[in-house]
Amino acid sequence: MSSPSLSLFLRSSLEELKQNGLYNEIDALQGGNGPMIQIKNRPLINLSSNNYLGLAGDERLIAAAERALRQYGVGAGAVRTINGTMDVHEELEEKLARFKQTEAAIAYQSGFNCNMAAISAVMDAGDAILSDELNHASIIDGCRLSRAKVIRYKHSDMENLERQAKAAKESGQYAKIMVITDGVFSMDGDIAKLPAIVDIAERYDLITYVDDAHGSGVLGKGAGTVKHFGLSDRVDFQIGTLSKAIGVVGGYVAGRRELIEWLKARSRPFLFSTAAPPAIAAACVAALDILTGSAELQERLWHNAAYFRQGLERIGFRTGPTETPIIPCIIGEEKLTQQFSRELREEGVYAKAIVFPTVPKGLGRIRNMPTAAHTTAMLDEALGIYENVKKRMGLKE
Numbered sequence: 285m286s287s288p289s290l291s292l293f294l295r296s297s298l299e300e301l302k303q304n305g306l307y308n309e310i311d312a313l314q315g316g317n318g319p320m321i322q323i324k325n326r327p328l329i330n331l332s333s334n335n336y337l338g339l340a341g342d343e344r345l346i347a348a349a350e351r352a353l354r355q356y357g358v359g360a361g362a363v364r365t366i367n368g369t370m371d372v373h374e375e376l377e378e379k380l381a382r383f384k385q386t387e388a389a390i391a392y393q394s395g396f397n398c399n400m401a402a403i404s405a406v407m408d409a410g411d412a413i414l415s416d417e418l419n420h421a422s423i424i425d426g427c428r429l430s431r432a433k434v435i436r437y438k439h440s441d442m443e444n445l446e447r448q449a450k451a452a453k454e455s456g457q458y459a460k461i462m463v464i465t466d467g468v469f470s471m472d473g474d475i476a477k478l479p480a481i482v483d484i485a486e487r488y489d490l491i492t493y494v495d496d497a498h499g500s501g502v503l504g505k506g507a508g509t510v511k512h513f514g515l516s517d518r519v520d521f522q523i524g525t526l527s528k529a530i531g532v533v534g535g536y537v538a539g540r541r542e543l544i545e546w547l548k549a550r551s552r553p554f555l556f557s558t559a560a561p562p563a564i565a566a567a568c569v570a571a572l573d574i575l576t577g578s579a580e581l582q583e584r585l586w587h588n589a590a591y592f593r594q595g596l597e598r599i600g601f602r603t604g605p606t607e608t609p610i611i612p613c614i615i616g617e618e619k620l621t622q623q624f625s626r627e628l629r630e631e632g633v634y635a636k637a638i639v640f641p642t643v644p645k646g647l648g649r650i651r652n653m654p655t656a657a658h659t660t661a662m663l664d665e666a667l668g669i670y671e672n673v674k675k676r677m678g679l680k681e
C-alpha cells in the first residue's frame with residue numbers, strides 16, 4: 285500500500301496539471317523519428333523533431349552502430365573513470381574537439397546531464413551566475429545544483445546583462461562569475477547576441493558558457509553558433525548535444541585542455557554514471573564524419589526552413605523573431621493553439637503546440653522544425669493543411 289500522504293499529493297497534483305492543460309499525453313511512434321512518422325497506424329508529416337539533418341535514421345550511422353555492437357557489445361559496463369572508456373569514446377571526444385575547433389572535449393550521456401555536470405563542477409557557493417531568463421531547464425537545474433547565486437537577466441538584453449555584470453563584479457562578493465546563454469533559443473529560434481556577451485564577459489572577467497544544443501550542426505557551417513560569430517577562442521564552455529542535429533544521444537563540453545581535464549576529474553555524471561554505450565559513440569563519430577565531410581545536409585536544412593517559413597507567412601501567419609530552422613507559427617490564445625495543433629494532426633501534420641508557461645501568455649504557437657530530410661512535396665502538403673485549418677477555424681492572421 286502506498287503512503288496516504290504520497291497518494292494525496294499525487295492525486296491532487298495530477299488533477300491540477302490536467303485542469304491547467306499542462307498534462308502531457310504521450311504518443312508512441314511505431315517506427316523511427318523521420319520526416320514522416322506513424323502513430324496509431326496513421327502516417328503523419330512530422331514537424332516536431334530535433335533531428336535537423338535527418339541523421340537519426342541514416343544508414344551510415346546505423347551501420348557504424350551495428351559494427352560497434354558486434355565489437356563491443358551493448359553496454360559500456362562501468363563509469364568512464366573505472367573501465368567504461370572504450371577507444372571509440374575517445375575517438376568521439378577527439379572529433380568533437382576538432383569539430384568545435386577547441387583543444388579538447390568531454391562527452392556525457394545526455395545534453396541535460398552535461399549541463400548538470402559542467403556548471404556544478406566549476407561553480408560553487410560564493411560564485412554568481414548570470415543566466416538569460418529563457419535558458420533551457422537543464423541550465424536552470426545545473427545552476428541550482430552548483431549553489432552559486434543565480435542572477436537572471438532579461439532575454440538577450442545586453443544593457444540589462446551589462447548592468448548586472450558590473451554590479452556583481454563591483455560588489456566584490458563573488459569569487460567567480462559566469463554568464464550562461466543558449467546559443468539558439470529553442471522556443472523562438474532566435475540567436476544569442478554572442479559578440480556582445482563575449483565583450484561584456486571580457487570587461488568584467490566573466491566565465492563564458494554557451495549551450496549550443498540547437499545551433500550545433502545547424503549554424504557556422506555546422507560547427508555552431510560560436511563559430512558562426514568567429515568566437516571559438518573567446519568562449520570558455522561550448523556545450524552541445526548529440527541528440528539533435530547529430531541524431532543520436534549524448535552531450536558534450538568543448539574547451540581548453542585544462543578545463544576538460546578538470547571536468548574529467550570532477551564532474552559527477554562522468555565519475556558516477558555508466559558511460560554511454562560504445563555503439564552510440566560510434567554512431568556519433570559517423571555523424572560527425574558526415575557533417576564535417578560535406579555541407580549538403582545543412583544546405584538542404586536551410587533551404588527547407590526558408591521555404592516553410594515563407595510558405596507560412598504567405599498564408600498569413602506570424603513566425604516571430606526566428607533566425608534558424610526553428611519556425612514558430614504564432615496562434616495566440618492557449619486553447620485556440622491547442623485546438624489548432626489537434627486539427628493539424630487530424631489532417632495529417634504532427635506539430636506540437638507550445639503554450640504558457642513555456643512561452644508568455646497569449647503567445648501560444650505551433651513550433652515547426654522542418655529538417656533536411658523533408659521533401660518539397662511534404663512541406664507543400666503541410667502548408668496546404670495549415671491553410672485549410674486556418675480557414676476552418678476562421679483565424680485572421
Ligand code: PMP
Pocket residue numbers: 394395396397399420422466470495497498525526527533534535
Ligand atoms: N540544452 C538545450 C538548450 C536543449 O534544448 C536541450 C534539449 N531539449 C538540452 C540542453 C538537453 O539535451 P538532451 O536532449 O541531449 O538531453
